[in-house]
Amino acid sequence: DAMVIQNPRYQVTQFGKPVTLSCSQTLNHNVMYWYQQKSSQAPKLLFHYYDKDFNNEADTPDNFQSRRPNTSFCFLDIRSPGLGDTAMYLCATSRRTGGPDTQYFGPGTRLTVL
Amino acid sequence: GENVEQHPSTLSVQEGDSAVIKCTYSDSASNYFPWYKQELGKRPQLIIDIRSNVGEKKDQRIAVTLNKTAKHFSLHITETQPEDSAVYFCAATSNFGNEKLTFGTGTRLTIIP
Numbered sequence: 141d142a143m144v145i146q147n148p149r150y151q152v153t154q155f156g157k158p159v160t161l162s163c164s165q166t167l168n169h170n171v172m173y174w175y176q177q178k179s180s181q182a183p184k185l186l187f188h189y190y191d192k193d194f195n196n197e198a199d200t201p202d203n204f205q206s207r208r209p210n211t212s213f214c215f216l217d218i219r220s221p222g223l224g225d226t227a228m229y230l231c232a233t234s235r236r237t238g239g240p241d242t243q244y245f246g247p248g249t250r251l252t253v254l
Numbered sequence: 255g256e257n258v259e260q261h262p263s264t265l266s267v268q269e270g271d272s273a274v275i276k277c278t279y280s281d282s283a284s285n286y287f288p289w290y291k292q293e294l295g296k297r298p299q300l301i302i303d304i305r306s307n308v309g310e311k312k313d314q315r316i317a318v319t320l321n322k323t324a325k326h327f328s329l330h331i332t333e334t335q336p337e338d339s340a341v342y343f344c345a346a347t348s349n350f351g352n353e354k355l356t357f358g359t360g361t362r363l364t365i366i367p
Contacts, residue, residue: 171353182343182357183298190353230297240286240347243355245297 143167144246146231152252153221161216161249163231172214173243174206175230183230189214190236221253256281258346260358267334268366275361277344278326284346287327288355289318293340301342302329331363339365 145164153159163172170191175183187196189208203225205217218225231246257280267273279287285306290298304311304318304327311318317330331338341362345355 173353180360182360185354188353234353236353240353242288242300242303245290245299247297250295 144231144233144244146229146246146249148249149247150250150252152254154254155223156220159218159221159251161218161229161231161251163214163216163246164212165231165233165244165246166212167233167235167244168211169233169235169244170211171234171236172208173232173234174204174214174216175232176225177228177230177248178226186216218251221251223253225251226253227251256284256346256348256356258344258356258358260344260361262361263359264362264364266364266366269334269336271334273329273331273334273338273363273365275329275342275344275363276326277328277346277358278324279346279356280325281346281348282322282325283348286347287318287320288345289329290343290345291340292343292360298343334365336365336367339363 147162173188174186177183185197186200187206203219207215228248228250230248232243234241234243260277288303289301291301292298302313302316302318304320315332320327341360343360344358347355
């Protein structure tokens, strides 16, 4: 019953080597989010899409980029990962209905930067 | 912007007893308050949510109460079981064109058998 799918589940990369994480959803939700979660912390929103409209958080580093080619898929690109980017990356979706709606999270990608 | 405070940061409860986690929010426009449970290495999962037009909501052993005047909301878990051990996050958001959740800092709940 996977509804929000993330690939890969685990990713190890070298310092400075670009990496792309992917998220897909079968819910047909129009909002997709990317969060970064470090150990023992709450998820931190990086950016979100409402349909194709991209909304970046003010404190998201330029190193982080995103693409949403269609309703179902969203990608997180980290152009030059640093050691501090080691974290769990969570994708979430919701359905905008004129008011806040439940966010459904994917299983996450655990990224390790060496 | 919204700010959500969550207490306590850690909580240990004897199996069978009740657990209460409290959150306060700053933005009076916030009108949706979900609670997520996150087990180690897994995704946050919604366990219950409440909207500002109700004061209390219950789902089996889990209940949430909301006090809009005081701007705080609480999670209550009764008859706790070992599988309730996890990190719990509260969150808040409003509907003024804003789909963003503001999370609390989390509570690590440990159920002692």
